Structures are given as C-alpha cells and as structure tokens.
Amino acid sequence: MSVHEVFYKLYDNIFIETNLQNTDYDAVVFILYPDELGVNLPRHIGSFVDKAAKIDKHINNSVTVWNCDYVSGGRLIISPIGKVTPYHDVSVVKKAAQKGVVRALDAGAKSPLIVVQSVVHFPDAQLVCVMGALEALYSPLQMRERVAPNNFTKIGFHAEEQLSEGFERIVRNAIAMERARIIARDIGGSDPERMAPANIVEYIKNSFAGESNITINVIDDEKLIAKEYPLLAAVNRAASRVDRHKARVVEIEYKPSDLSRVTETLILVGKGVTYDTGGADIKISGRMAGMARDKCGAAVVAGFLKACSILKPPHLKVTGVLCLCRNSVGSDSYVADELLVSRSGKTVRVTNTDAEGRLAMADALFKMADSASKELNPHIYTIATLTGHARACYGNNVAAMDNHSARATNHSGKLQFSGSRVAEGIEVSIVRQEDLAVNVGKCKGDDLVQYDTDAKARNHQLAAGFLIKIGGLDDKNLKYTHLDIAGAAGEAPHEPSAVPVVSLCHLHKVFM
Missing domain, CATH: 3.40.220.10 (Leucine Aminopeptidase, subunit E, domain 1)
Known part of the structure; x- marks a missing residue:
C-alpha cells in the first residue's frame, strides 16, 4: 500500500x-x-x-x-x-x-x-x-x-x-x-518541496500502480520540453537549475476494457505550478504565502483520473495532462517584454510573469486540441487556479467558461447543475468576443499578448480568451471548457477542497 x-x-x-x-x-x-x-x-x-x-x-x-x-x-x-x-x-x-x-x-x-x-x-x-x-x-x-x-x-x-x-x-x-479527492488534496495541499514536480511524478506513479486501465507517460527531458512545450519551458527557466524543480509533463490515460463502448472522450489539462513566486514580477506584501496551491488544477485532473480507474466507466476515454513547473525567480527568469514562440507557431509577448499559468498550459492545450479531432465526441477542459479575479467575482465557487462549441450544448450550465447536486459550487461565466480580442498582439510581430495590462475588468474571462486563441479553439468545432478554480481550491488553514472532481464525475456519469 x-x-x-x-x-x-x-x-x-x-x-x-x-x-x-x-x-x-x-x-x-x-x-x-x-x-x-x-x-x-x-x-x-x-x-x-x-x-x-x-x-x-x-x-x-x-x-x-x-x-x-x-x-x-x-x-x-x-x-x-x-x-x-x-x-x-x-x-x-x-x-x-x-x-x-x-x-x-x-x-x-x-x-x-x-x-x-x-x-x-x-x-x-x-x-x-x-x-x-x-x-x-x-x-x-x-x-x-x-x-x-x-x-x-x-x-x-x-x-x-x-x-x-x-x-x-x-x-x-x-x-x-x-479516494479520488485524497489524491487531489495530497497534491494540492502539500508544501512546495514535498510536491515539487519530481515528487508529484513519483506520487502519481505510486497512486496508479497496478491499474490495468491506466497508462502514464512522463516527459522530463529539458530539450524535448523546450521544443514541444516552449511556453512552459520559459516559465520553468529559473527553476531548471534545481533538478527536483524542473518542469515535467505527465500524461495519464484511462481506457475502458472495451473501446467499442466508448461514446465520449475527455481531455483535461491541469495547471501544476508547484510554487508561484510571481517570477521577475515578484509577489509582494505577503501575497506569496499560499502559492503552493497553484498546483490544484493538476491535482484535480489526477483525482478525476483516479475516480475513473476505480469505477471504470465503460463509455469514457480520458486523457489527463499535468503541466508541472515552478515559477521561480533568479538570473535566468523569463521577464516581461520577451517574445516567445509557442508550439502553435503563434508569438506571445510576455507582459507579466505572474500570469504564468496560461503559459504553462498553452502548449499542452494546443497539442491536445490538435489531436482531439481524431477522437470520438471529444471535450477539452483546462483546470487551473488562474486568476484572483475569479475569486473576487465568485468567492469559493468555480468559474466555468465555454467556447462557442461547448456553449452551444449549454455545457457549463449542465456542470453547474451537477455541482448543485453534489455540493460543489459552479458559476457560469460567458466568454465574449472582446475577451478574445483583448489578447491580440499590440506590437509588430506579436500575435498575442500574455495579458493585457490595461484591462480593468473581466480578467478571468480574458484569460479564458487567451487559452481559446492559443489553443486554436476559437474557430474549431471542438467543445472546450475552462474552469478557473482559484476560489474553490481552498485557503489555509482549510484543506484543499478537491472541487470540482465530484461535479465532473457526476456530469460525465463516472458513477451512477
């Protein structure tokens, strides 16, 4: 055991x-x-x-x-x-x-x-x-x-x-x-060293050991991460000097024993920033305390996969991607004004290194969106403690935001209903055209800005807009939902809530 x-x-x-x-x-x-x-x-x-x-x-x-x-x-x-x-x-x-x-x-x-x-x-x-x-x-x-x-x-x-x-x-x-929520709480709530990226990998392997319906792929080669996940690599630069802090991308896949019964494919990308100093735009006035919980998105993804491995829903195929890194500060920190080239080929101008979460997930999201078209009835999620604005708007509840394809099926509304049944608060937030447009580059050569520093409102929606654009999900007929769990993750002295693991399981009929 x-x-x-x-x-x-x-x-x-x-x-x-x-x-x-x-x-x-x-x-x-x-x-x-x-x-x-x-x-x-x-x-x-x-x-x-x-x-x-x-x-x-x-x-x-x-x-x-x-x-x-x-x-x-x-x-x-x-x-x-x-x-x-x-x-x-x-x-x-x-x-x-x-x-x-x-x-x-x-x-x-x-x-x-x-x-x-x-x-x-x-x-x-x-x-x-x-x-x-x-x-x-x-x-x-x-x-x-x-x-x-x-x-x-x-x-x-x-x-x-x-x-x-x-x-x-x-x-x-x-x-x-x-059992699923224990995994989410353990990863999300443990301190930055106990759950540094390397230790999360070990914990995940132990947690799923012996599960015949689960496969785990760990990407930890620096050169490969730099090539395939360049935005994650930029966030990781200052941390890469410490081996246990180096970025890892963990792919966990659940497949039922009979693939002919699959009717839905879920892809979940989780933000796993094991500690967020803010980087070069360092957090001040005590706001750095509590940033060990910036990995709760990845923790929820792992928890959901654990639920699938136990209950074995025959109709689901699930891929979870944990984007693990540490936003450290040091001589090799990425800084504002850098122009980064993403996996998608789009250039991204860095404007605030404390908006690292969207960069950490961006390349994995594009990769998953690119492959999702080959899957049966796919739905993509990003799950992240992404913005303080989501907490300011919705308190301890999750902000759920659909792209145009998911919104056409009222997906976030259905997730909200599931949350109401299992005591997890979900608030539906609408992504509008301006939330995508605000992310368009301002200087010559910029396709996107990481974050519009002049924005005075709608910060959690414009973050979703960035992810939609960097993932190529603004014009694809792929269902995508972004879950900002900044408020729902929980704050000390309370343990991480593991929300919305149960809501996702209820909606997607992991348990009946």
Whole structure:
C-alpha cells in the first residue's frame, strides 16, 4: 500500500450498519433536519430528540453531544443543518455531516456510526452526507508520513434497518470519490518541496500502480520540453537549475476494457505550478504565502483520473495532462517584454510573469486540441487556479467558461447543475468576443499578448480568451471548457477542497 493511503483503508474499516444499537460503535452521529423537510426521525432516537429539544433549544442551531441509551456507545451527537431557505443547497448536509463527525472525534469517539437519511428535497443527500463524513477524517499527507494517524478505528453508515443494494452503491461511490479527492488534496495541499514536480511524478506513479486501465507517460527531458512545450519551458527557466524543480509533463490515460463502448472522450489539462513566486514580477506584501496551491488544477485532473480507474466507466476515454513547473525567480527568469514562440507557431509577448499559468498550459492545450479531432465526441477542459479575479467575482465557487462549441450544448450550465447536486459550487461565466480580442498582439510581430495590462475588468474571462486563441479553439468545432478554480481550491488553514472532481464525475456519469 502506498504512503498516501496509509491513514485508512477505505474498504476495510468502513461499514454499512443496519443496527443503531450495535456495540461495535462508540457514538452515533445524527443529522437533524428541520420539520418542514419532512424527514422522519429513526424510531430508536425519535422520542429522545424530541425530549432533548425541550431541554436545549440549541440542538437546532449547533452540534450537541448527549448521553443516550438508545444508540450504540450511549453517545448521540446531534448535528443540525439549520434553517433551509430556497437559496440553500445540499451543501448544508455536507457541512452538518462534517461537523458531526469532527465533534464525535473531539468527544473521544473512535468508531462513530453516521445516520444517513434519504431527503426528497435533496436527491443526492445520502451521497453528499457520506462524502462529508469521509472528508472529515482526512489527514494531510505530510502529517501521515510523520506519524500514523489514529483519529479513528472504523466508521459505519446507517440508512435503514435492512441492507439495500441502492445504499450500498451510494457508499461505494462515495468511497471512490473520497479516494479520488485524497489524491487531489495530497497534491494540492502539500508544501512546495514535498510536491515539487519530481515528487508529484513519483506520487502519481505510486497512486496508479497496478491499474490495468491506466497508462502514464512522463516527459522530463529539458530539450524535448523546450521544443514541444516552449511556453512552459520559459516559465520553468529559473527553476531548471534545481533538478527536483524542473518542469515535467505527465500524461495519464484511462481506457475502458472495451473501446467499442466508448461514446465520449475527455481531455483535461491541469495547471501544476508547484510554487508561484510571481517570477521577475515578484509577489509582494505577503501575497506569496499560499502559492503552493497553484498546483490544484493538476491535482484535480489526477483525482478525476483516479475516480475513473476505480469505477471504470465503460463509455469514457480520458486523457489527463499535468503541466508541472515552478515559477521561480533568479538570473535566468523569463521577464516581461520577451517574445516567445509557442508550439502553435503563434508569438506571445510576455507582459507579466505572474500570469504564468496560461503559459504553462498553452502548449499542452494546443497539442491536445490538435489531436482531439481524431477522437470520438471529444471535450477539452483546462483546470487551473488562474486568476484572483475569479475569486473576487465568485468567492469559493468555480468559474466555468465555454467556447462557442461547448456553449452551444449549454455545457457549463449542465456542470453547474451537477455541482448543485453534489455540493460543489459552479458559476457560469460567458466568454465574449472582446475577451478574445483583448489578447491580440499590440506590437509588430506579436500575435498575442500574455495579458493585457490595461484591462480593468473581466480578467478571468480574458484569460479564458487567451487559452481559446492559443489553443486554436476559437474557430474549431471542438467543445472546450475552462474552469478557473482559484476560489474553490481552498485557503489555509482549510484543506484543499478537491472541487470540482465530484461535479465532473457526476456530469460525465463516472458513477451512477
């Protein structure tokens, strides 16, 4: 077993339990729904909750712990979702499950049992509840490598007093999603040295070892990267003096056992800047802290491929490209005013070295767009912590932007719907003609500018416009969606969210 899985075996100590009084558990976590949602209380604890509400009205507002003889371990943790308005979504269930499990562990429980009820108002509430509980158990990779965590022994999920095939499928899907999100959190959240490009490669190889439906190709030769990924090579120049910081391009491919059943091809290109100093346009005023999470786009791509390797969707063929580099500062830094020639042959004038993410992905995007026409029903994504503007506009949600072909199918709208079902926030943002035009070169010999420094608005849309133009996706009939996850990646002290791994899996029917 690889080191990233050592803190718990996702099947060996996770159970579906039909008996709320089973003595194998030392606490029961109960999600309390408001009366207007019409969720029935389990018969073992219904009367107790009614009495508790008369003792402490706060059971509807905050997590409370009770001595209860009617449940396993004699300890009942009541975690309310609170008032639900038309503006709330299923994320209230996820938060309640997380808080309930955390409170159970803080109370000394090692083997909590979670009550997972069906909620008509939220069709995927059971899946979200299980995922929320599992997420609460996560320990960061670098903690796990120092000391084997012992925060819990086992966890159980109770839906009803008889085993059902439907609930078993929900739990198995949730476990697969959590295994995928662990990879995304480990890569995205670990520090710049633990997840330097060379170490990410090693981690990826270990994570997918033994997977018969996965192939991995690593491009690490400097000359080859300079030739085939010249914009990535420019970003990487200052870092290339340190071997572990050198750029790598990792291609992970998933193929089902029967290719004749494939109906859709997905291509995901992820920004994997393991640390972003800003380069020659160096970040100041403390804004460099947190830049280890500039690799969360690549982390999401790896997580999605992991979900595919576990659940083996027969209708998908998937290629993920991790564009790994470090935007360092030094005597060989790339600088503003340089004129770079991209893989596409278009020249790009550098205007701000802190806008490195679009350059890191550009050549891989062009390569994938060039080959996508040979695939069946292709859809290309770029996934990146690309702009602070996306966070300013949409907070902790993902900004989803379609090119003309994807927009014709309302693709981002469908992704937004999937996100609403699985507690991941997606906001649809429209790429307009001016977002492409603003990237056109201003000087003789410039085909494109890396970033228009005079732009006062629409910064996340114009970044998508740059990627559309550099990828040759402005006039091709290829579906392309750019996901700016700058806000959704999460900030310390919170762990990376791994959003939008589950939304992508829901939309593309990785799990059913």
